Each structure stands twice: as structure tokens, then as C-alpha cells.
Amino acid sequence: MNLQGKTALVTGASxxxxxxxxxxxxxxxxxxxxxxxxxxxxxxxxxxADIERAGARALAVQADFSSMAGVHALLAAVSEAGLAVDVLINNAGSLLKRAKLAEMDEETYDAVMTLNAKSVWFLTRALAPAMIRKGEGADVNVSSIAARNGGGPGATVYAASKAAVSAMTKGLAKELAPQGIRVNAISPGTVDNYFHEVFSTREVLDGVVKMTPAGRLGTNEEMADLILFLCSPQAAYIHGQTIEINGGMLAP
Ligand SMILES: NC(=O)c1ccc[n+]([C@@H]2O[C@H](COP(=O)([O-])OP(=O)(O)OC[C@H]3O[C@@H](n4cnc5c(N)ncnc54)[C@H](OP(=O)(O)O)[C@@H]3O)[C@@H](O)[C@H]2O)c1
Known part of the structure; x- marks a missing residue:
């Protein structure tokens, strides 16, 4: 996997x-x-510290994407650092809270949509011109199985935001492919990480494992392996795909 000399931006990388x-x-x-x-x-x-141990330069930027102020703050920091991004991983995301129809107020709706979908659009929009000038670039968005199945209890707006990400991935891929930019996405099933420590119970996760043909949840590293492949030269002819990675849990 050779991304020698490239500048990458990964959102939600803490x-x-x-x-x-x-x-x-x-x-x-x-x-x-x-x-x-x-x-x-x-x-x-x-x-x-791990990035630097691996021999790359690291820059960390605090930004809250539940409003556009956070997106603008990140873009300002990137611009101030004088870096042109070659590889953009739009990964930051959250349910923020589980809320069914009656509990989902307008403020939370807007925050979920901004964090998961609007940020993807405006980061891509701001960073694409430099990629276009170079004639190459790779964007990988992180969607979710929820985009296809409507999400679990209280996760409908999150699911809708991820469906927007999958649709943007296709549309942007068509628009940007002629300029050398590949846009793809991964769509994880259930990953055994902090996200579900906050939003799911162990009983719910055990139930997911029972329904998963592979018999276990996914790992962060497995998701990262697929993202790395999608931004590598080995994926040069892959455009506009949302790759399902879920242990065989086929969503309708
Ligand atoms: N875990 C799963 O099963 C699963 C399944 C499908 C899709 N996904 C998607 O995968 C992506 C990564 O999630 P993860 O599973 O790695 O979850 P995670 O461990 O909870 O990490 C989420 C990351 O997003 C950042 N983030 C959360 N709220 C934010 C906000 N308001 N503004 C800016 N950044 C924010 C977090 O930053 P801080 O920690 O610094 O606050 C963290 O770095 C998300 O888009 C998620 O929707 C996850």
C-alpha cells in the first residue's frame, strides 16, 4: 500500500x-x-504520537461538526498549515443520541445531519479544488448499514444522514472522476468499539452477533484496511462504490 508523500486528512480520528x-x-x-x-x-x-513514530508529520485539530462552525474551523486550520489534502477520509460521525420521532427535536435533527452528512459535503467541496489542480485525489466516506436498513431504535435520522452520504458518494464520484478524483465509501455493519459502548447494550450486541453469519462484530482495523485499500493505487478503477463490510449481515 504505497501512499508515499501524500497528505491525508482523517476526521473523527481520536x-x-x-x-x-x-x-x-x-x-x-x-x-x-x-x-x-x-x-x-x-x-x-x-x-x-503513533503517526509521528511511523515517520509522518501529524497535526491534530479540535472541531465540533454538530454545527458548521466546526467544519469552518477545521478548514481554516488546514489552510493555515499550508497543506493541500490528497486523501480525505470523512469518518467523523455519531447518533448524538437515540431519539424516536416524538423525541427528535429540530436542534438535534440539524446537529445529526450536519455532523454526518453536511460536513462531508462541505469538506469535500473545500478540499476538491487542490486535488483538481493536481489531477488526482481520493475521498473515502464512512456510511453505515443503517443507510440501507433505516437504523435501529431511535436512529432514523442518523440512518437518513448516512443514506445521504451513500448518495453523495455516487454523485460526487461521477462529477469528480473526470478530474482524477475517486470518491468511494465503506458501509460498516456493527463494529465493536466506543460508538456502541455509548449507544448500545451488551445484550443488543450479542443479538447482532447471533444474526451475523461471520459470528462476531467487526473491528476498527478491518474497517481501516478497507479504507486504505480504497485510497490506494490498487483501487484506481473503483469509483462511486459504497462497500458493505458487515460479516455477511445482508441488509435489504
Ligand atoms: N461503530 C459502528 O458500529 C459503526 C457502524 C457503522 C458506521 N459507523 C460510522 O463510523 C464512523 C466512525 O465511528 P466509530 O465507530 O469509529 O465511532 P467512535 O469510536 O465513537 O468515533 C467517532 C469519532 O467521531 C468523532 N465525533 C463524534 N461526534 C463528533 C462531533 N460532534 N464533531 C466532530 N467529531 C465528532 C469522535 O470525536 P471525539 O471522540 O474526539 O469526540 C470520534 O473521533 C462514524 O461515521 C460512524 O457513524 C460506525
Missing amino acids: RGIGAAVARQLARAGCAHVIIQYNSYAEGAQAVM
Whole structure:
């Protein structure tokens, strides 16, 4: 996996899938790995240290994407660092809270949509011109199985935001492919990480394992492996795909 000399930006890289991706990008030869985090500064520090141990330069930026101010803050920091991003991993995301129809107020709806979908659009929009000038670039978005099955209890708006990500992935791929930019996504099933420590119970996760043909949950590293493949030269002819990675849990 040769990403020698590239500059990568990974959102949501203080833990979970994003942290695993950031570490792997550094090991794959990236010269700069920029990571964004929101609340978990210690996690971001640890990831930065691993990036530097792998021989890349690291920059960590705190930004809350539940409003557009966070997206603009991240873009300002990238611009201030004078870095042109070659590889963009739009990974930051959350349910924020489980809320069924009656409990989902307008403020939370907007925050979920901004964090999971609107941020993807505006980060891609801001960073694409530099990729277009170079004639190459790779974007990988992180969707979810929820985009296809409507999500679990209280996760409908999250699911809708991820469906937007899958649709943007296709549309942007068609628009940007002629300019040398590949846009793809991964769609994880259930990954055994902090996300579900917060939003699911162990009983629920045991139930998911029972329904999963592979007989277990996914890992952060498995998600990162697929993301790395999608941004590598080995995936040069893959455009606009949302790759399901879920242990055989086929969503309708
Ligand atoms: N875990 C799963 O089973 C699963 C399944 C399908 C899709 N996904 C998607 O995978 C992506 C990565 O999630 P994960 O599983 O690695 O979960 P995670 O371990 O909870 O990590 C989520 C990351 O997103 C960041 N984040 C959360 N809220 C944010 C906000 N308001 N503004 C900016 N950043 C924020 C977090 O930053 P801080 O920790 O610093 O606050 C963290 O770095 C997400 O898009 C998620 O929707 C996860």
C-alpha cells in the first residue's frame, strides 16, 4: 500500500475507525496526516504520537461538526498549515443520541445531519479544488448499514444522514472522476468499539452477533484496511462504490 508523500486528512480520528485509519495512513507512507477530533483530546494525542513514530508529520485539530462552525474551523486550520489534502477520509460521525420521532427535536435533527452528512459535503467541496489542480485525489466516506436498513431504535435520522452520504458518494464520484478524483465509501455493519459502548447494550450486541453469519462484530482495523485499500493505487478503477463490510449481515 504505497501512499508515499501524500497528505491525508482523517476526521473523527481520536478513537475507533478513524484512529485506526490515521495510524495505517502514516504506516503506508503518507508525509502528513491531519486528524480532527471533538471531545477526546487524549485519544488524539496518542494517535498523533503513533503517526509521528511511523515517520509522518501529524497535526491534530479540535472541531465540533454538530454545527458548521466546526467544519469552518477545521478548514481554516488546514489552510493555515499550508497543506493541500490528497486523501480525505470523512469518518467523523455519531447518533448524538437515540431519539424516536416524538423525541427528535429540530436542534438535534440539524446537529445529526450536519455532523454526518453536511460536513462531508462541505469538506469535500473545500478540499476538491487542490486535488483538481493536481489531477488526482481520493475521498473515502464512512456510511453505515443503517443507510440501507433505516437504523435501529431511535436512529432514523442518523440512518437518513448516512443514506445521504451513500448518495453523495455516487454523485460526487461521477462529477469528480473526470478530474482524477475517486470518491468511494465503506458501509460498516456493527463494529465493536466506543460508538456502541455509548449507544448500545451488551445484550443488543450479542443479538447482532447471533444474526451475523461471520459470528462476531467487526473491528476498527478491518474497517481501516478497507479504507486504505480504497485510497490506494490498487483501487484506481473503483469509483462511486459504497462497500458493505458487515460479516455477511445482508441488509435489504
Ligand atoms: N461503530 C459502528 O458500529 C459503526 C457502524 C457503522 C458506521 N459507523 C460510522 O463510523 C464512523 C466512525 O465511528 P466509530 O465507530 O469509529 O465511532 P467512535 O469510536 O465513537 O468515533 C467517532 C469519532 O467521531 C468523532 N465525533 C463524534 N461526534 C463528533 C462531533 N460532534 N464533531 C466532530 N467529531 C465528532 C469522535 O470525536 P471525539 O471522540 O474526539 O469526540 C470520534 O473521533 C462514524 O461515521 C460512524 O457513524 C460506525
